[in-house]
Amino acid sequence: MRAWHGLDDVPEDWGRSVVTIGVFDGVHQGHQQMVARAVSMAGELGLPSVVVTFDPHPEEVVRPGTHPPRLTTARHRTELLAGLGVDAVCVLPFTLEFSRMSPDEFVQTVLVDRLHAAGVVVGENFRFGHKASGDVETLQTLGEKYDFVAEAVPLVSNGDTISSTLIRERLAAGDMEAVAVALGRPHRVEGVVVRGYQRGRQLGFPTANVESPEFTAIPADGVYAGWLQGVSNGNLPAVYGGHRWPAAISVGTNPTFEGVPRTVEAYALDRDDLDLYGAHVAVDFGRRLRANLRFDSIEALIAQMHADVDEARRLTS
Numbered sequence: 565m566r567a568w569h570g571l572d573d574v575p576e577d578w579g580r581s582v583v584t585i586g587v588f589d590g591v592h593q594g595h596q597q598m599v600a601r602a603v604s605m606a607g608e609l610g611l612p613s614v615v616v617t618f619d620p621h622p623e624e625v626v627r628p629g630t631h632p633p634r635l636t637t638a639r640h641r642t643e644l645l646a647g648l649g650v651d652a653v654c655v656l657p658f659t660l661e662f663s664r665m666s667p668d669e670f671v672q673t674v675l676v677d678r679l680h681a682a683g684v685v686v687g688e689n690f691r692f693g694h695k696a697s698g699d700v701e702t703l704q705t706l707g708e709k710y711d712f713v714a715e716a717v718p719l720v721s722n723g724d725t726i727s728s729t730l731i732r733e734r735l736a737a738g739d740m741e742a743v744a745v746a747l748g749r750p751h752r753v754e755g756v757v758v759r760g761y762q763r764g765r766q767l768g769f770p771t772a773n774v775e776s777p778e779f780t781a782i783p784a785d786g787v788y789a790g791w792l793q794g795v796s797n798g799n800l801p802a803v804y805g806g807h808r809w810p811a812a813i814s815v816g817t818n819p820t821f822e823g824v825p826r827t828v829e830a831y832a833l834d835r836d837d838l839d840l841y842g843a844h845v846a847v848d849f850g851r852r853l854r855a856n857l858r859f860d861s862i863e864a865l866i867a868q869m870h871a872d873v874d875e876a877r878r879l880t881s
């Protein structure tokens with residue numbers, strides 16, 4: 565699998581290919597079906613398949629301050645797309661200048677001149693070019709002009725249409741079962757393990773405090789069952805070889821204690837010997853167990869944490 569950052573990374577001698585385009589935040593079931601169609605069309609034509617995606621999120625560039633919470637980091641999104649069997653992932657830096665291209669200019673610059681598209685697969689609600697003026701029909705007309713077939717894939721539904729917006733709503737409600745169905749896997753928050761208040765060890769449950777990038781989609785405050793694992797980042801290998809521990813996760817401001825900013829922290833079940841500071845880790849969310857509460861005593865919090873850990877063990881084994 566090739567990973568390209570910008571059109572200049574596409575090799576000079578790159579031949580014809582089948583391209584699918586989108587933001588693909590979350591790489592949810594709808595995205596997965598679209599990419600699968602691009603891969604199958606590429607197979608039919610005997611050509612390689614390419615995913616074209618954008619970073620940062622186009623909405624943030626066009627309307628700053630409106631960035632929707634991100635379901636996947638750029639790193640995780642590329643990893644998930646690569647896992648769908650495409651030959652290349654091309655991440656285009658999305659700029660204001662880029663956003664001002666007309667549909668024709670976009671098609672010519674990206675799809676025709678660099679990727680030599682023979683086939684283009686998009687979602688049926690795909691919009692592109694300046695002020696989102698191009699749609700599937702525009703793409704099909706441009707396909708006749710530039711010699712490619714454009715195919716629109718119907719949106720996937722499981723009652724409601726699966727969309728990044730719907731997933732963000734379910735996350736905000738802590739409905740992790742619905743989120744997992746739409747994603748086809750548990751929701752993940754990634755980040756670096758930072759120092760907290762050094763209280764976890766005293767309570768009997770050391771927790772890795774995960775500092776995630778700005779705009780990360782974090783589930784509703786509460787206590788969850790789930791998993792904690794190291795992930796590789798750049799050239800750094802995953803801590804503990806990427807081992808995946810069942811975990812109890814807390815999201816919130818820890819109201820039992822005063823003045824704590826909102827944190828995501830995970831206790832790897834039945835371990836007290838890990839050293840995760842500075843490591844890049846992923847927290848995968850299983851079921852939400854309860855709200856993050858203010859306890860009258862530390863003893864009451866500890867007793868409840870024991871019950872949470874038992875429940876998390878039951879749900880993850």
Ligand SMILES: Cc1cc2nc3c(=O)[nH]c(=O)nc-3n(C[C@H](O)[C@H](O)[C@H](O)COP(=O)(O)O)c2cc1C
Pocket residue numbers: 759760761762763764765767769771773787812813814817818819820821829830831855856857858859865869872873
């Ligand atoms: C399973 C679990 C449940 C938790 N539930 C609560 C809670 O209901 N209320 C609360 O104030 N803190 C809760 N916490 C957070 C603890 O207060 C926090 O982990 C502890 O203060 C350690 O913080 P530190 O990592 O900054 O040292 C929970 C943590 C875990 C792992």
Ligand SMILES: Nc1ncnc2c1ncn2[C@@H]1O[C@H](COP(=O)(O)OP(=O)(O)O)[C@@H](O)[C@H]1O
Pocket residue numbers: 757758759760761762763764765766769770771772773830831832833834835836837838839840841
């Ligand atoms: N089972 C475990 N789960 C998570 N972190 C652990 C575990 N055992 C040891 N650790 C280490 O201990 C740290 C958390 O200890 P804690 O007392 O909660 O300190 P802090 O307040 O800095 O988070 C983690 O960052 C990690 O390096």
